[in-house]
Amino acid sequence: MKKILKLFFEYYPVIIFFIVIFGNCTIHAGESPRKKIKSWGIDLSLNTFYDSNILKYSDKYIDRFKNREDAGRFHVNRYDDLVFSYSISFSFTKNFYKKLKTTFGTEMGMDTYSYNNIKSWSSFDIYWQQEVTNSTSFAISYSYIPEFYIRHFYDDDWTIIYGYVPETFQPYKFSKEDYSLWVQQYFWNKKTRLRVYFSYMKYFHNQHYTEFDSKDYLYGFRVYQKLTNFLSVNAGYKYTTSDAKGFDQPGELRLASDDSDGTNYEHIYLAGIELKLPKIFSVRNDLNLTAQYQEQFFTTKHFYELDPLHSGRYDYNYRVFFNYNFDLFKDFTLSAFFTWMNRDTHSTINANEEYISDEKDYSQYQTGIKFNYQIKF
Secondary structure, three states: OHHHHHHHHHHHHHHHHHHHHHHHHOOOOOOOOOOOOOEEEEEEHHHHHHOOOOHHHHHHHHHHHHHHOOOOOOOOOOOEEEEEEEEEEEEEEEEEOOOEEEEEEEEEEOOOOOOOOOOOEEEEEEEEEEEEOOOOEEEEEEEEEEEEEEEEEEHHHHHHHOOOHHHHEEEEEEEEEEEEEEEEEEEEOOOEEEEEEEEEEEEEHHHHHHHHHHEEEEEEEEEEOOOOOEEEEEEEEEEEEEEEOOOOOEEEEEEEOOOOOOOOEEEEEEEEEEEEEEEEEEEEEEEEEEEEEEEEEOOOOOOOOOOOOOOEEEEEEEEEEEEEEEEOOOEEEEEEEEEEEEEEEOOOOOOHHHHHHHOEEEEEEEEEEEEEEEEOO
């Protein structure tokens, strides 16, 4: 499956090209001219943004990077970067049953880092969205990330043999599969919308960190409420669990291993507002603001001397998302956005509180613009 997806990445633009050409040029002999139904759609998106902390380094490691310390740790040219992100999506919509819409779609995206190519990554998505009634719908999707680089860490197995030398730093990378489902219901003349969702995610790490392979589950809901024709609010909750492998040798058991155990669970609370602003020269524009608060708790049974990064650890995460959208002209939208993220790490073990905070606390923001063009035919 993964080999097929990699081939698909390489030839994705060619596939889309032929689908568009032949899908748009189909001729039915003997049919009289009639109004064309726009069943096919292509979305082209390009955004560029500044990322202040691409590896989510704590102040401790930003200082070490600036001072050229820890030979072997840093495989980036800068700890910040200018990122170019683009995606192309293709969809087909048809009423197979009565007036209920069925949509099939696929999307490929990529983030390219200007100064740190090691951080560049891509993703692939495919989905099916179905209306069940005029007020009920659901969607099933699959998402795949071939490779995502986090940063270089000491490989504990190598460190035991060679000590703390530059060669014992190894890249921490993973690939990810995500199977998701959501169900949506409208209430009260479609002024209220409830979406319930579920995801099953599998993480596969590179050979140096297979103990972090995990199976994750996400459960959540979000309620959207239209207050006026110009103002809507929303709120939601997510609960996630991550069951890490916790060992890297055949025949090992997690409880008896000497490897890190990243098993955890998380509560996520979010609230947002959407405001449609007065038109500017007859052009629509709006803004969105979302705040998110996360509590993450690690549940390893290891003593902190063996697993200091996870034993007794709990995190408070804060995120704010701001987005302003402006319709430049029909089907072409310009967006300006700002995202702020912060992690505050603690430990129930007093002797480990300062260490884990120095290692894992971070602050980061991203700001940029996005262009989106939609084609329907």
